[in-house]
Every structure is written in structure tokens, then in C-alpha cells.
Amino acid sequence: MSDITRHHTTTRMSQIVMxxxxxxxxxxxxxxxxxxxxxxxxxxxxxxxxxxxxxxDKSRILQAVIWLDDMTDFAEMNEVWDAWVPEGAAPARACGEAKLARPDFTVEIIVTAAA
Incomplete structure (x- = not known):
């Protein structure tokens, strides 16, 4: 059985799970x-x-899931995303529209990466 390591853990969630x-x-x-x-x-x-x-680091991201409050923001988000992703290291990615935890949040990004 492999160990599971958690960082920044509260009763609800961990920010990092390895x-x-x-x-x-x-x-x-x-x-x-x-x-x-x-x-x-x-x-x-x-x-x-x-x-x-x-x-x-970001060159080892395997998958990213991006939630936007409104898909009309897709181009604006992608402009920042595209400048950030290392050339040749783009992860598998999905982007969809969803109501986020608060109405003043417009973007949420979830990633899975290799150690």
C-alpha cells in the first residue's frame, strides 16, 4: 500500500494530495x-x-480542468493560460462553464501533475 501525503488540510479538503x-x-x-x-x-x-x-512544476502537469463562470470569457482566460503553459508541455485539458462557489469568482483551475 502506497502512502498518501496531504498538505494544507482542513476538515473539508487538502490543497495538495500526493x-x-x-x-x-x-x-x-x-x-x-x-x-x-x-x-x-x-x-x-x-x-x-x-x-x-x-x-x-508546470512542465509536469498531466491534466487541467478549467471552470469558467461564463464561456464568453474563454478567449480572455486563454490569453493568460497560453502565455503560462511551457512550449511543448501542454497538458490534457478541459474547459467548461459552471456556477462557482461565489458569484465574484469567474475562473477555477484544477490540475493533476507528475512528481
Whole structure:
């Protein structure tokens, strides 16, 4: 049986869960009420920091799931995303529209990465 390591754990969730060389991050949101571009950048900055803490980086992301409050924000989010993803290391990705935890959140990003 492999060990499971959790970081930044509360009664509800962990920000990082590691198991068998795979890193799972909780959904990351940006500054509530900020522009879609700023919220996207905030999410990506948090992902960078959490992956570094787990001993990995964005070049090792296996999959990303992106939730937008409104798909009309797809191009604005993608502009920030495309500038952030390392060339040749784009993960498998899905993007959809969903109501987020609060109405002032417009972007949430969830990633799974290799250690």
C-alpha cells in the first residue's frame, strides 16, 4: 500500500494530495471580483507555488480542468493560460462553464501533475 501525503488540510479538503508519484491540487481561484485575466493569473500563480511545494512544476502537469463562470470569457482566460503553459508541455485539458462557489469568482483551475 502506497502512502498518501496531504498538505494544507482542513476538515473539508487538502490543497495538495500526493500518491504514487502523482500530485493532485484542489481547485484554485483568484482574487474575487478581479478581471478574468487577473483571476486566471492568480490561479496559475497559486498552482506554480503549490507544485513547487510538492516538488514539481508546470512542465509536469498531466491534466487541467478549467471552470469558467461564463464561456464568453474563454478567449480572455486563454490569453493568460497560453502565455503560462511551457512550449511543448501542454497538458490534457478541459474547459467548461459552471456556477462557482461565489458569484465574484469567474475562473477555477484544477490540475493533476507528475512528481
Amino acid at each position: 500518491h504514487n508519484g502523482t500530485i493532485y491540487l484542489a481547485g484554485q481561484v483568484g482574487t474575487a471580483g478581479a478581471s478574468v485575466a487577473q483571476q486566471t493569473q492568480d490561479c496559475l500563480d497559486k498552482i506554480d507555488a503549490l507544485l513547487a511545494e510538492a516538488g514539481s
